[in-house]
Amino acid sequence: MSLPTCRLSSSVACVAGFLRPCLRRVLTVAAGLALVIPAVAPAGQPPVPGLPRVNTAAIPWSMADAAVALGDDTAARSDASPTMARIRERGRIVLGYRQTAVPFSYVDAKDRPMGLAWALCQRVVQALQREMEMPDLRSTPVRMIEQMRGPLIKGEAIDIDCAPSTVTVAREQQVAFSLPYYAASVRLMVRHGAGIHSINDMRGLRLAVVQGTTAERLVRAQHARAGFQLLMARDYDDAFRMLRERRAQALALDDVLLEGLRATSKSPNAFRIVGPPLGTEPEYYALALPKDDPAFKARVDAALAEIFRNGDMLQLQRESFQAAVPPFGHRLRIVPSPDMLALWAAGARYGSAADNNTPP
Template sequence: MAFSLPYYAAKVRLMVRAGTGVASVDDLRGLRLAVVQGTTAERLVRAQHARAGFQLLMARDYDEAFRMLRERRAQALALDDVLLEGLRATSKRPDAYRIVGAPLARQSESYALVLPKDDPAFKARVDAALAAIFRSGEMAQLQRQWFQAAVPPYGHRLTVEPSPETLTLWETGGRPDNAQDASASSPTSPTSGS
């Protein structure tokens, strides 16, 4: 498989039930942390497992991991922040959950489209279309439409703002190697120190 230009950046964080007193991985000693098998979150929490002393619960998918938290079989769930926000917003009581603590890694995870490996012409067309959406500002409009709106089934608002890393991807046309050029020419760039 091949990948398109990246279009979104997320960081792995923790979600807990409100009022638990858990504010970071370090607060999980002796407690249970749910994670989806095979994800970046699994790799990151495994690296902290021995030091932090929590019990690791493996889930097959996002729904099962969230069910572990909802049913109190786990005291925390580690996953990409944007996915945590979606799980929280689509629950019956989003106010019952909090996303807490610093990201579990400094580097963000870039999201991209999966493409056929042996079709460079198609990849070039997809990348050109994404770059055009970034340049036109349409990506920011799509972010507002889909990530800052009421979501089914209960109509709770999803209030996900694009991260500085995501804004940089859009400003650089999805090419992180152009980030320095964009920050030098854009006074509002998140990498320019403003």
């Protein structure tokens, strides 16, 4: 095909008009091959101390940008995200969950996932069904342990980890995080009457902690000073078993998860949470997502922001945090704190003109 004859004064517009249909054909072929050029957006500063910043930086030039320039909205919606392309290809979305992370991610008597983080993921799936025009999109639950979160997401075996994942700089090397939806503090749980009131009373005693958690990092920082013996657990249930069977005199974990574990016990009143928080900053929970896929993160964040805005978050929290917990049916009675309500209010401003990525 030869270039058309153009006057010098309009040569740029003429050539652009000639190349436009060619570029459209190239993009169409590439879209059929699921070609995606991932874009990495720089991280900003947190909107409030300890909170991850919502990333709304523009995605660099990619196939999706070219599609927008050509007016191809369908390609812009799907091809910008390698995760969504993978979900579309397999016809299902894979969701990770925990077995005993009450009240965020655990199983009922019929071994079905439930909890607040799991409920949030179900809302995200509904939003993706509408966004991708896939009303029959199925979700596949996969049971995970804390240590496998990063490798499974990085290896594309998990699309979203629907569990209480604390946002940390180290974890951000492997995964991305959604808008935060909860805040907690790491504390100790002990048996009633143990005479332990804080970590300073643990010298010579055994402290259980789940490997790979932020609680492990915090107790290790005080290990030499406090002089306790550290017992490493595989998961939450394993750690609580150490405390129940008196192999450990204390268990370090996020306070809300400790409340959940206590509710799974036959005798919840036999255990109590003691001492001040072990960290100086709250632990912010978010859904863990594939790294280097800002388009997918933007869609998940938009779905969460809508939940924060329309009041559903309070209802979901009430259902999960005041429910009867298996196997003994003890009820959690955890109400949202003022800090939690402020966190949800901040999340509700995501994507609004008033937000503009500035601290509240």
